[in-house]
C-alpha cells in the first residue's frame with residue numbers, strides 16, 4: 001500500500017478550522033485510493049510563539065524535513081502584530097519555511113465556478129464567459145527577501161528601506177516553471193513587471209525573453225503591473241499564465257481570488273526543484289471570521305488536491321477532489337461569504353462544506369468504479 005507522510009501545520013486564525021476539513025477529505029481519499037497518509041500535526045505561527053517562544057520550533061522544521069509534503073494553514077493575526085517584523089509569524093515561520101526548502105515556484109490557479117458567476121465583481125457578461133488562469137509567482141526572492149533592509153536615522157529624517165533584488169538564475173527558474181505550465185495549458189505567458197522604472201524588471205524581461213526562445217509554441221507578452229491589475233478586471237480571458245515577481249504576484253493573486261468570488265476558494269502550491277512542496281490557501285488567517293465555524297475550507301481542500309498532484313503523484317485523487325468541490329458548489333452548499341443577503345440564512349458551516357465534499361467524493365468515485 002502506498003504511504004505518504006504529511007506535515008500538517010494548521011497555524012492561526014481560521015487555519016485549524018479549515019485544516020480539519022482538509023484532513024477529513026484526505027481520510028476519505030486514503031480509503032478510496034488505498035493509500036496510507038500519516039498526517040502529523042506540528043505547531044507553527046503565533047500559536048507556536050505562545051507555546052514555545054518560536055514561530056517555527058525545531059520540532060516543526062525537523063518534522064517538515066522528514067515529510068513527503070507540507071500542508072499549511074495560515075499564520076499571523078492581531079495578537080502578534082506588535083512584534084518586530086523579523087519575529088512576526090509571517091516572516092519567522094512562513095517566509096523561513098519557503099526559504100529553507102527553496103520553494104521558489106508558487107502556483108495559484110484561479111477560475112470562476114459554474115453557479116458562482118454572480119458573486120464575481122466582474123461585469124456579468126465577462127464573468128459568464130469564464131476565467132481560467134494561473135498565477136506563477138516567484139516566492140523566495142525579490143523585495144520580501146532582499147538584503148539590506150532596515151531602519152536608520154532619527155526624527156523626521158528617519159527612513160526605512162527594503163531591497164528588491166533578483167539574480168538571472170532566480171528569474172530563469174521561475175520563468176521556466178511558467179513556460180512549462182503554459183505548455184500544459186493554453187500556450188500563453190504574460191510576464192508582469194515594472195520595467196519602465198525598476199532595474200530588476202529590466203533583467204526580468206531580458207531573462208524571460210531568453211527562456212521564451214526555448215518554447216516557440218508559447219506566446220510571451222510583457223505587461224506592467226499597474227496595467228495588469230486593471231486588465232484582470234477588464235478582460236481576464238486574455239490571460240493563461242501570469243508570471244510574476246514575488247511582490248506583484250502576492251498582490252495580483254489576491255485580486256484573482258476575489259474575481260472568483262472569495263479569498264476562500266484560491267489554493268496554492270509552493271514547490272522546489274525536487275518536487276517537494278508546501279500547500280496552502282492563498283489567503284491569510286482571516287481573524288475577522290476565525291473561531292465562528294464559517295470560514296470557507298475549499299482553498300485548503302484544493303491545496304491538499306494540489307499536494308496530491310504535484311508532490312504525491314496522485315493525479316486521479318486530485319481530480320476527484322476538484323470534481324467534488326465543483327459538485328458541492330453547484331449544489332448550493334456555500335459558506336456565508338458566498339451567499340447573498342437573500343440566502344444568508346441557508347449558509348453552510350465550514351464542517352458542512354467539508355462533509356458535502358466528502359460525500360460527493362465517495363459518490364463520484366464509487367459511481368465511476
Ligand SMILES: NC(=O)C1=CN([C@@H]2O[C@H](COP(=O)(O)OP(=O)(O)OC[C@H]3O[C@@H](n4cnc5c(N)ncnc54)[C@H](O)[C@@H]3O)[C@@H](O)[C@H]2O)C=CC1
Pocket residue numbers: 014018073074075076077078090094262263264265280281282283284285286287288289294295296297299337
Ligand atoms: N499565508 C499566510 O499565512 C498569510 C497570512 N496572512 C496574515 O493573516 C492575517 C490576516 O490578513 P488579511 O490581510 O486580513 O488577509 P486574509 O486573507 O486573512 O483576509 C482577507 C479577507 O478575506 C476573507 N477570507 C480569507 N480567507 C477566507 C476563507 N477561507 N473563507 C472566507 N473568507 C475568507 C477574510 O475574512 C477577510 O475578510 C494577517 O496577520 C496577515 O499577515 C496574510 C496572508 C497570507
Ligand SMILES: CC(C)CC(=O)C(=O)O
Pocket residue numbers: 090091094095250282283
Ligand atoms: C507573509 C505573506 C507574504 C504571505 C502572503 O500574503 C502570501 O503568500 O500571499
Ligand SMILES: [Mg+2]
Pocket residue numbers: 250251254282283
Ligand atoms: Mg498574499
